[in-house]
Amino acid sequence: MARVVFITGANTGIGLEAVRALYRSKESYQILLGSRSLTNANSAIDTVKSEFPSSNSTITPVQIDIENDNSIKTAYSTIESQLGKLDVLINNAGAQFEQQFSAGKLSERELWNKSWDVNVTGTQIVTTTFIPLLLKSSDPRLLFITSGTATLSGSSNLATAVNRSPTAKGWPKPGFGGVPAYRSAKTGLNMLMREWHRILKEDRVKTWAISPGYLATGLGGNPEMSRKAGAGDPAVAGPFIRSVVEGERDADIGLVLTRGGIQDW
Template sequence: MLHRPMGTERQAVLVTGSSSGIGAAIVRAFAAEGAYVAVTSTARSHAAGEALAREVGGVYLEADLGDPAAASDLVERAVEQLGGLDVLINNAATTAVIPHDDLDAADAEVWRRILDVNVIGTWQVTRAAVPHLRRSGAGQVITITSTSATRPTGSSIPYAVSKAALNHLTALLAKALGPEVRVNAIAPGLIETPWSADWGEAHEYVRREAALRRSGAPEDIAHACLLLSKTPYATGTVMTVDGGLSLL
C-alpha cells in the first residue's frame, strides 16, 4: 500500500479506464509530475493495467464501471491505496459502432450498456469521490467526453448522447461542488488509440481535412488534462482538443 508522506505536495490521482490509450497517457503524464496514480480497467485488461501501474510506481485496481456497486467500491479502494484523493479523471467509456441511420441496431440493450458505463458509472465514481475531493483542499474532476457530444458525429447515437450527458454533468457538478471542488471536461476529436485502430477512413479524413492535418495522439489529451488541472480558476469548462476537426 502507498501512503503519502505527511505534508507531501504529491497529488493522489485516480484515472478510470487507464490500461491503454488516452487513460494510460494521462497516468504517465501525472506520474511524471510526481503524482501517486491509480490505474484501472476491467478484467479484460488486468495484465496491461498492472504493468502500467508497476511502470509508474502506482497501483492497479480492477472494476467494471457497468456495475454500480463496483464503481463506488473502486473509489474507496483507491483512497485506501493512495492515502487520499486529489484528482479524479473520468476516462473509462464504452461504445458500439452503429451507423446513425440504422435505428434498429441501436436497441434498448445497446443504449443501457453504453449509458450504464459512460453516464451512470461516471456518476457513481464521482459521487463516491466527492467527500475525498472536498477533504483534499484542491480537489478536482476532469471527465473525458468527445466532440460528438456537441456535433452530429460519433461511433453511434447512444455513445454521442452519453457524451452530451457528461458535458452537461460537468456544468451541473461544477456549480454544485464549488468552491471546494473544480469540475471540468476535455472533448477529444479523433485520437489514435486501440479504440480507433480500425477507423482508417476517419483517420484519412482528419489527415486530409482538419486544420492541423493529423489525428491526435493520446499524449495530446494527457497534456490538456495536466493543463486544466493546473488552471485554478477554471471550472465548468469543456475544453475541445481536436486539431480543428470541429471547424469543418
C-alpha cells in the same frame, strides 16, 4: 507530498496517455491506474515505467468496472483505507458501441442502454462514491473526458463526418450511420459535469469536461481506420490533461475544454 490522482479506464487510450504525462511530470503524483482487469493494469504500468525509468511519481493498479456497483465500492474502500483522500478524479472510462450494433452483436435497445450506462450512469456513480475522498483534498479537481461529437451547436458543421446527412432517401439508410448513441451520451455527460460544478462549487472543487479531439484510440474498435479518417495521435491528450491537473486552465472551470480553447455547448 505527492498528489493522489485516480484515472478510470486508464490501461489504454487517452487514460493511459494521462498516466504517461503525469508520470513524467516534474510534479510528484500517486497515480492510481483504474482498469477492469488487474492484469491489463499491471501490463500498462510496466510499459510506462519502462518508457520513463526515472520519475518523481508512483503508479498503483486499481481494479474498477464502472458498470458494477460492487466493483466501484471495493475500489473506494481500497483507496480510502490505503490513502484516505483523492486530489484528482479523472472520469475517463467510456465506450462506443455502434460498431457492435452494426455487427448484430447488440440490439438497438442494448446499444443505447449500454452507451448511457457506461458513459453517464457509471460515471455518475463513480463520482458520487468518491466525492468524500475528494473533499479531503486542499485542491480537489474533478475531470470528465467528453467528445467533440457532443457539442449541440457544432452538430451543424458538415465538415465533420458524423454530421453529414445520408445521400439516399428511404429507410433503412445505407452506409455510415454515425455514432448517435455515443454522442448523445457524451452530451449528457457534459450536463452531468455542469451539475457537479453546481453542486460542488461551494466545496472549492474545480470541475471540467475535457474534449481531447478526434484521436486514434481503440474507442471505435479500429485505431488504424480512425487514423485514415483523420484522427490524431492519442499522445496529445496526455499533456493536455496534465495541464488541467496542474492548474493551467483554472480560469475555465465548469466548461468543456479543448486543447485550443473552449468547446461550444
